[in-house]
Amino acid sequence: MEKNIFNEYLSDINIEITDKQYEQLMTYYNLLINWNSKINLTSITEKESVFIKHFYDSLSINKIIDLNKVETLCDIGTGAGFPGIVIKIVFPNIHITLVDSLTKRIKFLEDVKEQLNLENLDIINSRAEVYAKDTREKYDVVTSRAVAKLNVLLELSFALVKENGYFIAMKSTNAEEEIKNSLNAIKKLDAKIDSTKNILLPKINEPRTLIKFIKLKKTPKHYPREFKQISKNPL
Ligand code: SAM
Numbered sequence: 001m002e003k004n005i006f007n008e009y010l011s012d013i014n015i016e017i018t019d020k021q022y023e024q025l026m027t028y029y030n031l032l033i034n035w036n037s038k039i040n041l042t043s044i045t046e047k048e049s050v051f052i053k054h055f056y057d058s059l060s061i062n063k064i065i066d067l068n069k070v071e072t073l074c075d076i077g078t079g080a081g082f083p084g085i086v087i088k089i090v091f092p093n094i095h096i097t098l099v100d101s102l103t104k105r106i107k108f109l110e111d112v113k114e115q116l117n118l119e120n121l122d123i124i125n126s127r128a129e130v131y132a133k134d135t136r137e138k139y140d141v142v143t144s145r146a147v148a149k150l151n152v153l154l155e156l157s158f159a160l161v162k163e164n165g166y167f168i169a170m171k172s173t174n175a176e177e178e179i180k181n182s183l184n185a186i187k188k189l190d191a192k193i194d195s196t197k198n199i200l201l202p203k204i205n206e207p208r209t210l211i212k213f214i215k216l217k218k219t220p221k222h223y224p225r226e227f228k229q230i231s232k233n234p235l
Pocket residue numbers: 076077078079080081082083099100101102105126127128129144145146147156
């Protein structure tokens with residue numbers, strides 16, 4: 001996809017990328033396709049689709065929070081780096097931490113970091129609920145896309161968010177239903193829905209929903225529980 005066309009799409013979310021950022025996105029795209037032939041990273045491989053369904057979608061967070069004002073962001077279950085790597089490229093000011101439990105994907109992310117010379121980027125090979133046990137109230141913003149149902153995701157991630165910071169869940173379908181099923185988790189974790197935003201991906205008009213939670217108080221020490229308990233008895 002041409003830079004000008006991508007920038008036209010991005011103007012909807014108040015972003016304009018530079019030549020350097022476009023080149024970095026292209027290098028990232030090429031690495032994604034190369035590595036994807038060896039390990040499973042994404043089922044979306046056609047260039048225009050990657051730019052819209054992965055890159056634009058990752059940046060759509062700027063619609064619900066001004067990323068220029070964020071200092072620290074942690075992306076839980078980042079996989080091949082969505083949304084974390086894309087945000088790092090376009091908002092290099094943010095200190096970003098990527099967390100994923102799958103070692104093969106972590107190796108890919110380390111290669112991307114090296115090839116693109118990305119600084120202030122920490123890559124953590126861990127389950128989120130294990131990482132969150134000792135890394136509490138650390139990040140201005142925590143994001144997660146396509147990792148777990150909202151009630152589970154909240155427990156996995158919420159301890160990482162600073163007081164008065166935000167957790168942003170990126171959902172493609174059934175956001176309302178997921179919110180309804182998360183009322184207990186929201187209460188137990190002292191979370192509050194700050195806002196929600198419906199997005200249409202450009203050109204293909206597929207709907208997405210961003211759900212932004214604010215953290216009102218420190219997360220009780222016993223959350224997150226071990227994954228066995230979380231999955232057996234979700235909040
Ligand atoms: N966020 C990426 C995206 O939107 O393309 C990846 C989505 S992929 C379907 C889910 C990712 O979450 C996988 O890479 C998996 O290893 C990771 N994951 C699942 N549960 C996790 C957990 N409890 N802690 C850390 N990573 C987790």
